[in-house]
Every structure is written in structure tokens, then in C-alpha cells.
Amino acid sequence: MVVTGVSGSGKSSLAFDTVFAEGQWRFLESLPAYARLLSEKSVRPAVDAMENVRPAVALEQRNTVRTARSTLGTATELYDLFRVLYAAAGEVRCPG
DSSP: OOOOOSTTSSHHIIIIIIIIHHHHHHHHHHSOHHHHHHSOOOOOOOOSOOOSOOOOOOOOOOOOOOSTTOOHHHHTTHHHHHHHHHHHHOOOOOOO
């Protein structure tokens, strides 16, 4: 999903408070009742209709770019986990 607009037009509110909240609510509703009891309460946004909303992950909106070479993997600290996974489960193959 891409949301564009001028500063102060409500882009973050639409993305986080409406679309993400609906996706999170639908995901939690798909879980068994016991699992829903253990999760945080989610409030369904007040909208007339929303279609094709899938479970979603929201990244916190902050400027944490350390260098021009930063990636999503380095920003979320998943890069190091993938390095360990590939080192442990990777298989060396020689072409030809």
C-alpha cells in the first residue's frame, strides 16, 4: 500500500489508525478464542466498508537511517538473524 499527500493531510492516520488497525483486528479474529484472550485488545476502526484487507505488519515511523547503505534488514535488526540462519542452514554448491 502506498499513501501520498501533503504534510498534515492524515496519511499516517489512514495507514496506521485505519488500514493497519483493520488488518490487525481481522487477524486477531481469525485466531482461536484462547489465543485472542492472550493478545492485546484491538479496536476495530469506524469505517463504512473495507475490502481485501490482509494481516499486516506496521513499522514504527521514525528516522533511524544510520547510513545511506541501510536496508530494511539492518533497520529491523533482522539482517544479523538471517546471517546466522544462512550460515547454519546454508549449503555450499560449486557451479559446473
